[in-house]
Amino acid sequence: MTRKPFILQNPSVLIVLAVLAVFTLAVTLLSQAYGTGALPTSTVKVLGKTLCLALAAVAMDLVWGYLGILSLGQMAFFALGGYMIGQWLMYARTEVIVAEALAQNPIPPTPQELRDGVTNQIFGVVGSADLPLVWSFAHSLSLQLMLVLAVPGLLALVFGWLAFRSRVNGVYLSILTQAMTLALALWLFQNDSGFRGNNGLSGLQNIPGLDDVSQARLSVWFLWASAGTLGLFYVLAAWLVSGKFGSVIRAIRDDETRVRFLGYPVEGFKLVVFTLAAMITAVAGALYYPQAGIINPAEMMPIASIYLAVWVAIGGRGRLYGAVIGAVVVSLLSSWFTGGRAPSVHLPGYVVNWVDWWQVALGLSFVLVTLFAPKGIAGIFDRIGGLARPRRHGRDLGPDQGALQEREAKA
Amino acid sequence: MSALLEVSGISKTFDGFKAINNLSFTINAVELRAVIGPNGAGKTTFMDIVTGKTRPDVGEVRWGATSKSLLKMNEAQIAREGIGRKFQRPTVFEDQTVADNLTMALKAARGPFAVLAWRASAASARRVAELAAEVGLSDHTHRKAGELSHGQKQWLEIGMLLAQEPRLLLVDEPAAGMTLAEREQTTALLCRLAENRAVVVVEHDMDFVRRLNCKVTVLHQGSVLAEGSLDHVTRNPDVIDVYLGR
Numbered sequence: 109m110t111r112k113p114f115i116l117q118n119p120s121v122l123i124v125l126a127v128l129a130v131f132t133l134a135v136t137l138l139s140q141a142y143g144t145g146a147l148p149t150s151t152v153k154v155l156g157k158t159l160c161l162a163l164a165a166v167a168m169d170l171v172w173g174y175l176g177i178l179s180l181g182q183m184a185f186f187a188l189g190g191y192m193i194g195q196w197l198m199y200a201r202t203e204v205i206v207a208e209a210l211a212q213n214p215i216p217p218t219p220q221e222l223r224d225g226v227t228n229q230i231f232g233v234v235g236s237a238d239l240p241l242v243w244s245f246a247h248s249l250s251l252q253l254m255l256v257l258a259v260p261g262l263l264a265l266v267f268g269w270l271a272f273r274s275r276v277n278g279v280y281l282s283i284l285t286q287a288m289t290l291a292l293a294l295w296l297f298q299n300d301s302g303f304r305g306n307n308g309l310s311g312l313q314n315i316p317g318l319d320d321v322s323q324a325r326l327s328v329w330f331l332w333a334s335a336g337t338l339g340l341f342y343v344l345a346a347w348l349v350s351g352k353f354g355s356v357i358r359a360i361r362d363d364e365t366r367v368r369f370l371g372y373p374v375e376g377f378k379l380v381v382f383t384l385a386a387m388i389t390a391v392a393g394a395l396y397y398p399q400a401g402i403i404n405p406a407e408m409m410p411i412a413s414i415y416l417a418v419w420v421a422i423g424g425r426g427r428l429y430g431a432v433i434g435a436v437v438v439s440l441l442s443s444w445f446t447g448g449r450a451p452s453v454h455l456p457g458y459v460v461n462w463v464d465w466w467q468v469a470l471g472l473s474f475v476l477v478t479l480f481a482p483k484g485i486a487g488i489f490d491r492i493g494g495l496a497r498p499r500r501h502g503r504d505l506g507p508d509q510g511a512l513q514e515r516e517a518k519a
Numbered sequence: 520m521s522a523l524l525e526v527s528g529i530s531k532t533f534d535g536f537k538a539i540n541n542l543s544f545t546i547n548a549v550e551l552r553a554v555i556g557p558n559g560a561g562k563t564t565f566m567d568i569v570t571g572k573t574r575p576d577v578g579e580v581r582w583g584a585t586s587k588s589l590l591k592m593n594e595a596q597i598a599r600e601g602i603g604r605k606f607q608r609p610t611v612f613e614d615q616t617v618a619d620n621l622t623m624a625l626k627a628a629r630g631p632f633a634v635l636a637w638r639a640s641a642a643s644a645r646r647v648a649e650l651a652a653e654v655g656l657s658d659h660t661h662r663k664a665g666e667l668s669h670g671q672k673q674w675l676e677i678g679m680l681l682a683q684e685p686r687l688l689l690v691d692e693p694a695a696g697m698t699l700a701e702r703e704q705t706t707a708l709l710c711r712l713a714e715n716r717a718v719v720v721v722e723h724d725m726d727f728v729r730r731l732n733c734k735v736t737v738l739h740q741g742s743v744l745a746e747g748s749l750d751h752v753t754r755n756p757d758v759i760d761v762y763l764g765r
Contacts, residue, residue, distance in 0.1 A: 292688060352634050355615060362613070369570065374595065471528075
């Protein structure tokens with residue numbers, strides 16, 4: 109048997125990468141920094157952020173669509189990634205500002221004075237004068253970049269180990285992930301947790317060392333970075349679910365007990381996928397928040413993770429491109445409808461204002477998709493590709509095993 | 520010949536109901552055995568205990584030449600030791616192809632990273648084709664298991680068990696829902712499997728057990744009521760009283 113290369117076995121990967129490349133090129137050519145300027149910088153940022161959300165959705169699809177765990181805490185990892193990179197962005201940026209201010213003094217500042225100045229600047233708002241322990245590595249970009257992966261990865265590993273080992277499943281596991289997320293958000297809301305409470309971290313759009321680069325150019329750079337990362341992890345995820353590993357995790361989704369009796373350590377597989385997905389989500393978050401400019405604990409309230417689940421459901425669970433489509437379509441529609449630019453619908457006696465009604469429409473479409481199109485938007489592509497399984501029911505008509513079956517023969 | 524599996528003095532109580540009561544059971548490395556008994560006799564609980572799904576309150580389950588205790592292992596570890604289980608209803612992964620189902624069951628390292636590194640080879644493809652041929656699904660390897668008929672699913676699951684190359688096979692009511700012809704095929708297959716491994720068939724269809732023509736263990740209220748050839752146990756007055764008489 110000759111093995112076809114991975115890419116040829118999965119033509120959808122190529123299509124997604126091509127669409128992503130064309131999209132990135134088009135946005136670049138329409139941007140203010142590198143093109144005609146038809147797209148304002150704020151729009152480029154929205155598109156770049158949308159790519160990050162699509163990456164989070166790919167990770168969610170791995171966990172939910174393939175492994176079958178409805179995790180309602182994915183956005184906690186997303187925000188954690190943002191916080192980790194935000195610490196360095198804010199610290200390094202404040203350090204530059206404080207150093208400039210102190211340079212006016214007749215005596216050059218000692219490193220300690222510089223540190224105190226930075227601490228005051230960052231934590232004065234929550235009434236603290238000491239640099240919290242969790243900021244110990246904030247001066248170093250490489251350390252904080254490692255923490256982007258390590259902190260969410262470790263949290264997922266420990267949480268997953270505890271939950272999967274006690275065989276918590278289904279709704280109970282979903283509730284548990286949600287509780288974890290809520291607890292984390294509530295802890296971050298406190299001023300003494302060391303992450304500036306509900307103020308969060310701000311000014312993240314200013315990248316230290318790149319002061320002379322305009323936001324217009326930065327926004328395109330981040331778009332490239334987001335597109336590249338999405339493409340990279342999309343290929344990784346597609347590779348992961350294509351082989352025997354993918355076979356086993358889908359089997360775990362469909363019948364965990366049976367997989368155990370085949371001899372597979374189910375908990376180990378869950379832990380690997382859950383941890384990996386948490387780290388992918390964290391990378392997405394670390395790219396998202398410098399484009400958003402601000403992060404605060406409200407970002408990781410469970411509702412954000414529920415939105416993520418809705419995107420994946422509408423896009424199509426168990427299809428990676430479904431997750432991307434769902435996240436892109438729904439989040440862009442969402443910002444259009446809630447941005448006040450969608451024209452109101454004038455009904456006799458009532459004006460439907462989309463800012464108020466969008467959430468109702470989103471909720472309704474979620475219910476409708478769940479009921480009538482469980483495969484979501486990706487189901488349309490499956491139908492085009494003829495992937496839909498034939499409807500075969502009834503008994504074999506003849507003694508031969510390839511014989512037509514009753515209902516099939518009638519059709 | 521030394522025993523492959525030795526279950527001694529196990530008991531299991533569920534909410535005050537004694538599902539298994541001081542049960543002992545031994546099977547040799549190459550043997551076909553039928554376990555019969557009325558509903559609630561503890562047949563399924565017995566299989567659950569051997570495969571690690573349920574832990575007994577007291578007793579010992581020992582395995583293999585080294586008499587390793589199975590009680591501290593989980594289901595997956597026990598399966599890796601070489602105990603395969605066939606459920607009453609066919610449980611195959613319906614969303615995946617017949618070939619995928621068989622590939623998953625092939626004997627290979629089971630850890631997540633080993634599976635990630637595993638690549639299909641000519642040998643593995645040949646083995647899958649062999650197994651598919653053996654259970655009569657050669658023309659269906661690229662179909663999803665969910666599209667197969669009930670009987671074909673049963674056969675696919677048997678193929679998956681063969682792929683695991685177990686040393687002990689526990690089979691729960693294999694004849695349920697099968698036609699007469701399929702039963703005969705199944706009987707032949709089970710007898711053939713027992714030529715080089717231990718097979719335990721749990722069944723309450725007497726005709727089917729008679730066809731297997733093997734040693735029979737009769738369970739009643741969680742313990743062994745009688746053991747021996749089918750003719751021997753059917754003449755046992757206790758057995759007639761609790762099971763056959765009704």
